[in-house]
Amino acid sequence: MRFAINHITAPKLSLEAFFATARELGLTEVEIRNDLPDIVGTVEPAAVKAAAEKAGVTIISINALYPFNLWSGDLPARAVAMADYAAASGAKALVMCPLNDGTVVSFDDLVAALKAMKPILKERGLIGFVEPLGFPISSMRTKAEAIRAIDAAGGGDVYRLVHDTFHHHLAGETEFFPERTGLVHISGVIDPGVSVADMLDAHRVLVDGGDRLENIAQIRRLEAAGYKGPYSFEPFATEVHELKDPGAAVKDSIDHICQAL
Numbered sequence: 001m002r003f004a005i006n007h008i009t010a011p012k013l014s015l016e017a018f019f020a021t022a023r024e025l026g027l028t029e030v031e032i033r034n035d036l037p038d039i040v041g042t043v044e045p046a047a048v049k050a051a052a053e054k055a056g057v058t059i060i061s062i063n064a065l066y067p068f069n070l071w072s073g074d075l076p077a078r079a080v081a082m083a084d085y086a087a088a089s090g091a092k093a094l095v096m097c098p099l100n101d102g103t104v105v106s107f108d109d110l111v112a113a114l115k116a117m118k119p120i121l122k123e124r125g126l127i128g129f130v131e132p133l134g135f136p137i138s139s140m141r142t143k144a145e146a147i148r149a150i151d152a153a154g155g156g157d158v159y160r161l162v163h164d165t166f167h168h169h170l171a172g173e174t175e176f177f178p179e180r181t182g183l184v185h186i187s188g189v190i191d192p193g194v195s196v197a198d199m200l201d202a203h204r205v206l207v208d209g210g211d212r213l214e215n216i217a218q219i220r221r222l223e224a225a226g227y228k229g230p231y232s233f234e235p236f237a238t239e240v241h242e243l244k245d246p247g248a249a250v251k252d253s254i255d256h257i258c259q260a261l
Contacts (some may be wrong), residue, residue: 001030001223001231001257001258001261002023002029002228002230002232003025003027003230003231003232003254004027004029004030004031004060004231004232004233005018005021005022005025005027005029005030005031005233005250006030006031006033006063006185006233006234007030007031007032007033007037007039008033008035008036008037008234008235008236008241009206009233009234009235009240009246009250010044010127010241010243010246010247011033011036011037011241012220012241013246014224015032015039015043015048015051016051016055018030019051019052019055020055021247021250022055022057022198023056023057023252024096024247025134025247025250027057028056028057028058029057029058029060029232029251030052030057030058030060031059031060031061031062031063031232032048032059032061032062032063032064032089032091032236033062033063033064033081034062034063034064035063036241037050040062040082040085045084045085045086045088045089046088046089048089048090048091049088049089049090052089053090054092055105056205058059058090058092058118059089059090059092060089060091060092060093060094060095060183060230060232061067061091061092061093061164061183062085062086062089062091062093062094062095063095063229064094064095064096064097064115064131065082065094065095065096065099066076066095066096066097066098066099066100066141067097067099067100067105068096068097068098068113068117068130069098069099069105069109069110069113069140070099070105070108070178070205071112071113071116071117072195074076075208079116079120080120082094083121083124083126084113084124086124086126087124087125087126089247090238091126092126092127093126093127093128093129093160093182093183094121094126094127094128094129095128095129095131095134095162095183096117096128096129096131097131098131098132098133098138098140099138099139099140100135100137100138100139102137103139104139105139105140107145107148107149107152107159110139110140110145110149111149111152111153112153114128114130114150114152114155115132115152115153115154115155117155117170118154118155118158118159120156120175121158122158123229124253126158127158127159127160127182127183128155128158128159128160129159129160129161129162129183130146130150130159130160130161131161131162131164131185132146132161132162132164132167133143133164133167134164134166134167134168134169134170134171134172134173134176135167135170135200136170136197138175141170141171141173142169142171143161143163143168143173143175143180144173144175144177144178146161147161147177147180149192150155150180159195159248160180160181160182161177161180161181161182161184162175162181162183162184162185163177163181163183163184163218163227164184164185164187164234165172165184165185165186165187165188165213165214165215165218165219165220166185166187166189166199166204166213167185168218169196169213169214169218170196170199176218176221176222176225178222178225178226178227179225179226180224181222181227181229181243182229183230183232184219184222184227184229184230184231184232185216185232185233185234186207186211186219186231186232186233186234186257187204187205187206187207187213187233187234187235187236188204188205188206188207188208188210188211188213188215188235189203189204189205189211189212189213190205190210190211190212191203191212192207201236201237202236202237202238203237204235204236204237205235205237205239205240206233206235206240206249206253207253207256207257208223208252208253208254208256209256215257216236216257216260216261219231219257219261220261223261225256229239233250233253
């Protein structure tokens with residue numbers, strides 16, 4: 001398995017310390033963010049590129065362009081700015097997340113957004129990682145819908161899916177699309193008291209033996225079906241962010257996953 005690490009796993013670490021932690025774990029693939037922490041808004045892209053090259057890591061993506069499926073207002077300008085940043089920083093892709101506030105976004109609007117984003121990505125040699133959000137209030141919950149829209153937009157050459165184990169479980173989706181998947185986000189939920197319908201980002205921890213999201217079963221399915229891309233840790237829970245030694249916690253999770261498989 002190709003493990004990777006998203007900066008939200010250890011948001012208190014500086015960019016350089018985050019890259020160093022990845023290398024200490026034996027990992028060479030990382031994801032940076034524009035929220036927690038906001039690297040995109042605070043570090044010049046040339047400095048990001050230099051730090052990555054010095055550490056020997058590849059930036060597989062920047063998280064995230066939101067809400068990508070409503071192509072209006074300031075979104076087109078933000079999309080261009082983020083794509084420019086990705087290209088200048090050496091990142092390979094942009095993660096693209098749909099509107100997640102209970103507002104319905106039509107399939108036609110989703111397709112139109114993918115069509116509009118396609119040349120922005122292609123001109124910069126970037127991939128668009130389309131990530132369905134499985135929350136009940138999400139405007140694009142399933143990978144099946146994302147693929148239908150990507151194909152309708154003629155975007156098969158520039159778009160790949162993000163299979164997020166948390167969102168896959170929340171959406172109740174049973175279908176896997178390994179040949180269309182470019183990135184897997186992994187996190188677990190261990191709280192026994194929260195229903196699936198009420199699970200939030202705040203419940204997402206590192207995967208261990210108490211996981212309720214069937215991460216191991218999902219990974220087995222992806223591996224058996226031929227998925228060869230990275231599995232990137234993306235826990236949102238405050239208790240993970242507050243860890244004194246996030247690297248050790250990630251190592252424990254890697255060991256658990258490998259042993260369970």
